[in-house]
Amino acid sequence: MTGKPDVLIVGAGAIGGFYGAILKKAGCTVSTVLRSDYEVVREQGIRITSPLGELSFQPDHVYREGDLPDEAPDFLVLCVKVLPGVDRVSLVAPWMGEKTRLVLIENGLDIERELADAFPDNPLISCLAFVAASRTDAGVIEHKAYGKLVMGRYPDGIDENCQQLSQLFTEGGINIDLTEQVVGERWRKCLWNTPFNPLSVIANGADTRTILETEGGEELIRAMMREVMSVAAAEGYPMDESLIDQNIKGTWKMPAYKNSMALDYLNDRPIEREAVLGNVVSIARRHGISVPHLNTVLVTLKMRAALEGRE
Numbered sequence: 001m002t003g004k005p006d007v008l009i010v011g012a013g014a015i016g017g018f019y020g021a022i023l024k025k026a027g028c029t030v031s032t033v034l035r036s037d038y039e040v041v042r043e044q045g046i047r048i049t050s051p052l053g054e055l056s057f058q059p060d061h062v063y064r065e066g067d068l069p070d071e072a073p074d075f076l077v078l079c080v081k082v083l084p085g086v087d088r089v090s091l092v093a094p095w096m097g098e099k100t101r102l103v104l105i106e107n108g109l110d111i112e113r114e115l116a117d118a119f120p121d122n123p124l125i126s127c128l129a130f131v132a133a134s135r136t137d138a139g140v141i142e143h144k145a146y147g148k149l150v151m152g153r154y155p156d157g158i159d160e161n162c163q164q165l166s167q168l169f170t171e172g173g174i175n176i177d178l179t180e181q182v183v184g185e186r187w188r189k190c191l192w193n194t195p196f197n198p199l200s201v202i203a204n205g206a207d208t209r210t211i212l213e214t215e216g217g218e219e220l221i222r223a224m225m226r227e228v229m230s231v232a233a234a235e236g237y238p239m240d241e242s243l244i245d246q247n248i249k250g251t252w253k254m255p256a257y258k259n260s261m262a263l264d265y266l267n268d269r270p271i272e273r274e275a276v277l278g279n280v281v282s283i284a285r286r287h288g289i290s291v292p293h294l295n296t297v298l299v300t301l302k303m304r305a306a307l308e309g310r311e
């Protein structure tokens with residue numbers, strides 16, 4: 001016993017492994033539920049290279065689906081990709097206790113609702129990760145840069161659970177922005193992800209530079225951003241137009257970068273098309289808002305997936 005909370009990471013890939021390491025550094029007991037990396041992580045732990053220094057760690061327990069922990073964790077941190085074939089409710093259900101706080105570190109819009117409905121009595125903390133990390137081999141994670149988390153209670157507010165988790169991440173060396181409006185923050189993050197991630201896949205895994213430097217590329221991104229903004233506003237999360245310029249300028253300043261969806265596509269893994277793009281188009285439809293650029297990208301991705309036998 002460390003006196004610090006027990007944390008269970010479900011889906012310890014790039015994000016789960018990295019943020020699990022931060023919580024371990026903060027003194028928490030950190031266990032993992034793994035699938036394909038189970039044997040390797042049991043033997044060798046999670047190896048991480050990072051500009052933050054040594055973060056590699058051996059999880060306190062290494063589980064796989066079907067195992068049952070002796071005690072439910074204080075925090076269950078879910079970091080699997082949000083994919084149509086992945087039943088996240090069934091995945092976490094066996095590990096949830098009465099007092100377990102459920103934490104999501106995942107991309108996408110409207111991804112909390114099904115978990116909030118399934119576990120109405122467990123506090124739900126939703127987080128957005130601003131980090132560049134990837135899993136380069138089984139149990140091996142490369143953290144390249146950044147790491148900030150934006151965090152709030154779902155659907156809104158900041159409670160003592162958020163404060164406690166935020167404190168732990170801070171102790172582990174990560175910057176945290178606590179927000180009263182985490183859903184609004186998801187829209188702000190998707191202002192970037194919803195155009196860039198799917199477009200990089202259509203462009204065969206293109207990086208940010210290629211997208212912006214291609215004639216018409218920046219214009220296309222701006223048009224998609226405007227559509228995301230109009231849907232967000234209809235949902236009650238208006239954003240200032242200047243955010244588009246800020247995002248574009250910030251991206252020009254970054255070195256060429258392949259986002260997580262581009263990496264999934266290039267590594268032949270399923271992409272989070274619905275969580276990042278499809279849900280935005282569905283919400284637009286509900287409000288009767290026309291989003292022709294987003295819809296074109298969505299339908300094109302579906303065609304590609306059909307041709308490539310991806311779904």
Ligand SMILES: NC(=O)C1=CN([C@@H]2O[C@H](COP(=O)(O)OP(=O)(O)OC[C@H]3O[C@@H](n4cnc5c(N)ncnc54)[C@H](OP(=O)(O)O)[C@@H]3O)[C@@H](O)[C@H]2O)C=CC1
Nearest residue numbers: 011012013014015034035036080106107129131132133260
């Ligand atoms: N990587 C990044 O830089 C960023 C990622 N994000 C978001 O974070 C989330 C996680 O992404 P990331 O960590 O990159 O993804 P990874 O693919 O690296 O990790 C996901 C992990 O979940 C595991 N998993 C899936 N299903 C199960 C299961 N049934 N039981 C146990 N483990 C399972 C996978 O195992 P297996 O190998 O068996 O599939 C894998 O280890 C996504 O929503 C992503 O969009 C957000 C910002 C940046």
Ligand SMILES: CC(C)(CO)C(=O)C(=O)O
Nearest residue numbers: 129130131132259260261
């Ligand atoms: C913001 C960014 C680009 C990395 O933090 C991301 O969310 C992704 O790679 O999907």
